[in-house]
Amino acid sequence: MRGFLPSRLRAHVLPALFAGVAGLVLAQGVPSPALGQSLLAADGLGLPVEPLDARARALGSVGVGLTGAHLLGRDPAAGALAAISTAAVTFQSSSAALTDGAATRHTRFPAISASYPYAGNVFAVYLDSFLDQEFEIRSEEMLLLGGRSVGAQHRFTSTGSIGRASLGWSRAVREVFAIGVTVGTYVGVTERRFSLLLDTEDVGIGVEPFETGSRLRASGLVAGAGASWNPGPLVRVSGALSWSDALVLSPSTDERSEEGVYRIPLEFRLGGTANLLTGLSVHAGLSYADWTDAGADLRAGETREAAWSYGGGIEWAGTSLFGRAFPLRFGARQRALPFKSAGAEASEFVLTGGFGLNLVDAGDQPLARLELGYERGQRTAGPIQEDVSLLAVTVRVASG
């Protein structure tokens, strides 16, 4: 990297960037592969995770139609604007206050993306999360064994997550129009374990726990296609669709477990951004997917048919901090979660906000940026009501 970067960047910006990122990582804990921050992760295939970076979260975006050079896995055409090699990492730490007052916290596996332009094409790689499957279910009951009441603790835990790893290609076909595609596969392993422990006071010493479980490895092809169009100098519109072959969960340790095959719906996303004034832009987007087929494949639980998500926000880029551009963002997003919880439809509404720190830009190409997005809101599903918050930090560096 040293040979490609301006001396000013090497001398001042990278050390500051490094210090900031290191501080954030230390403050949030080392990113753990454990995911999940909701009781709703126990329903269906888990809690869908939007593959957004900090800027998109701060703007209430559904992940398409943002301006500027950036990389987002669900907006294949967005990479076409990256004229220089770019790498971005998004750390996400979430927490929730559950219905019963309990609190959960998790640091998600970071979303990673990188691009490399060559001969007018931009090649990219994406690694992000798709479904949270981390939860725990406990119950205590009294069993009647041999005429005696025996206390029993049942515990079911699910750990891990399902993600997507994709390769992307994008290209600006004309000055105002770009296209892109991605192809990849589901990745990740989830472990589901059940244990039972009897009360030694009721039975006697020598009680061993009963445990059974299985590790499920995710596989299946995924692909996406998208296009972006700038109908005018102040407007940008993008559309994308995500296709998935069946999501296959294969047991890797328990031969008795069968293989799970789930149809994942085609997902449509549409979004756009308009500059209203100098430095002020407004963004909006929506997404749609029909999860009916996936619901039919579930062993237990059900899905809603149409899952709509929409959101938007405003970005004010007229401020600065320490001599650097310091855009402020606010927004909101409503998301229909596909998997019902005990028959009740689940949804999420969050208010969003955040800022960016454009450490070094070269024209319209960001060389070093730090973005922060924060969400706070509620998830509801019948009697379940969770207060949720999420902090996302994106570090992006680029070099020519």
Added chain:
Amino acid sequence: MSSRMRASALLLLAMAPACEDVSPTVVSGERIPIRAETIEVRLPFEAFASELRSHLGFGSAAELARPIVASRWAEELDANLMVRFGELPAAISVLPPGATSGAQTDTDFHPVRGEVVLRWDTTDVAVTSSFDLEAGAVLTGWDPATATWELAADTLGGSMSWPEPGGGPTRPLGTFDWAPAVTDTLTVPLDSVTVAEWTDPDRPERGLRVRTTTEGSLLNLSSVVFRVRVRSSVNPDTVVVVDITDGTSTFVYTPEPPSATGAFRIGGVPAERATFRVELPETVDPGPEACMRVECPLPVEPDGIIYAALVLHTHPSPSPAFAPRSSVSLEMRPVLSPARLPRSPVAQPVHEPLEAIPPEYFSTGVGSVYEIPMTGFLRTVGAAGSAGEDAEPATVALLVAPEPQGVEVLSFHGPGTELAPSLRMIMNVAGGVVLP
């Protein structure tokens, strides 16, 4: 790094929350996506075990920390204390005449007299009044490790009987009226001849016998010291007291503990063990109520066994003289080489230390239930059986701990009786973890 950049980093650092992963937890049995049935099964002895055998001869009375003296205890038990003392030290240190320092080593000292100091356990005496005790010097060559009431020695080289059963005859050293309410110590004075005999390692008969003539009595010895007074060759006017605390204390007793019909025994001295083979059946019948919930006959999956215990019913002691007088601990240990029984080594217990069996379990009346957990062991046996059809059935031994513990014998109802040993097994039946 510029101050502005540092400030930026610190600002972001302050905004980032310190996080520790905590999983969301649902407390609801209905949400657990797996059906598990927990069932208790009782297997008769013949369904899981075979070849119950008793083996006698582990340890000897010489290994007990508290040998006994008894006379017609419970109208039956006689026991005589036998002690062989260790040797005198090779040298003593003595100050020369008139000196106050500079002790010299003296290897040419001579015993002049001595005494034996016996300390009894006054908290565990069978009568509260006084005891008549007789002390005598053994006159027959004997072996402390193998001596019994009838035999002075029973070694590989052959056995030799006492001229008089019970360690006799002896040369009287005195009779004593010892009252535990007054003192816990009995001192037996010894003349120079006896001291010389007992400190001569070449004399196979050397030793002390103590018996009581107070019928219905039983005493436990706490400690014994052979106190020898020796005259120094360095300073002939000085008598040095040498305490010999090493040696071997044992006891011989009669009669042998009786057996009860239909019962097997554990304990005593030398100790008796019970061994049997364990083999898990492939299926069990959990009963009609359980069969409404699970497949019957129910396959026995080793991993599904969450509790297993050998259930024993105590048998009233056939003789009060050999009934436990205090709580006794039992152990179940795998036999490492069943083909070499009874001398096969045994492994560590298959369970955590158990609660000792109280003595009242063996009093007259209906026997009490005592469980010995063996979950992990049974899982291992089952897993070995699943791995290969030719797997050798495991053999376990039941023994008292520590072994031997005393003349007390534990009796349990044996196979073929109404209260035969059985296996209590709690099993969990569940399929693999279900998919979403």
